[in-house]
């Protein structure tokens with residue numbers, strides 16, 4: 206962990222930023238976060254990265270994390286270097302908001318021990334197209350994750366549809382879910398969802414509408430970004446075929462991590478069952494129906 210020393214120029218840039226974000230916008234913001242609130246968010250992001258590594262979902266530099274905070278955040282004490290930054294996509298609805306994000310090429314498992322080397326914060330400017338990248342002196346990346354376009358567009362869409370003080374996204378590459386998405390039959394939302402909800406009672410409770418599946422699209426592409434925005438309107442977790450998953454939550458990183466764990470565990474059962482020649486039937490439609498009525502989940506096409 207590097208020593209964090211506020212620099213004079215950061216406060217200058219910070220004051221320019223202050224003047225550019227209109228006072229109206231600041232008044233609309235739901236909160237002001239001080240350095241200790243920021244520490245909590247950084248710890249939570251770092252823990253999520255560690256957990257993704259622990260379950261084998263972020264080998265090497267795979268995976269990325271972000272949280273969009275509808276808040277004025279006191280960044281200078283922790284991330285004192287502030288540079289102008291051109292956003293990869295226009296997100297005017299996020300003007301004034303702060304996005305904490307993992308750095309391009311960084312390992313998620315290392316964020317916990319060295320957060321300031323591996324993450325930064327982007328403050329979205331008033332036009333939604335330019336902003337400022339805040340980092341620490343020991344920062345080891347040049348720009349945010351290469352999937353930042355998808356992160357920003359999904360944050361914007363979700364914040365517009367259901368305004369929230371925070372919105373979290375995790376992209377990870379859990380092995381069993383990703384393996385299933387290499388099989389053509391599983392590249393279908395209804396089929397994959399039906400196969401997975403049968404392994405544990407928790408699965409239908411956590412994914413009452415199922416898990417969305419997208420076809421393979423180039424990582425970091427506009428097509429993947431656009432498809433993710435649409436699919437995450439319906440599903441809290443989506444599979445990027447032959448690549449990995451993206452999970453969203455307005456309840457924090459712990460919830461997004463839980464979603465990935467539940468889905469990946471169900472996928473592990475499914476892979477076991479495939480390997481063993483489909484010897485288990487899993488929860489029957491009738492048993493799933495009983496779970497659904499006990500937890501207030503509508504009867505539906507998944508069972």
Ligand SMILES: [Zn+2]
Pocket residue numbers: 267268376377378424448449
């Ligand atoms: Zn990836």
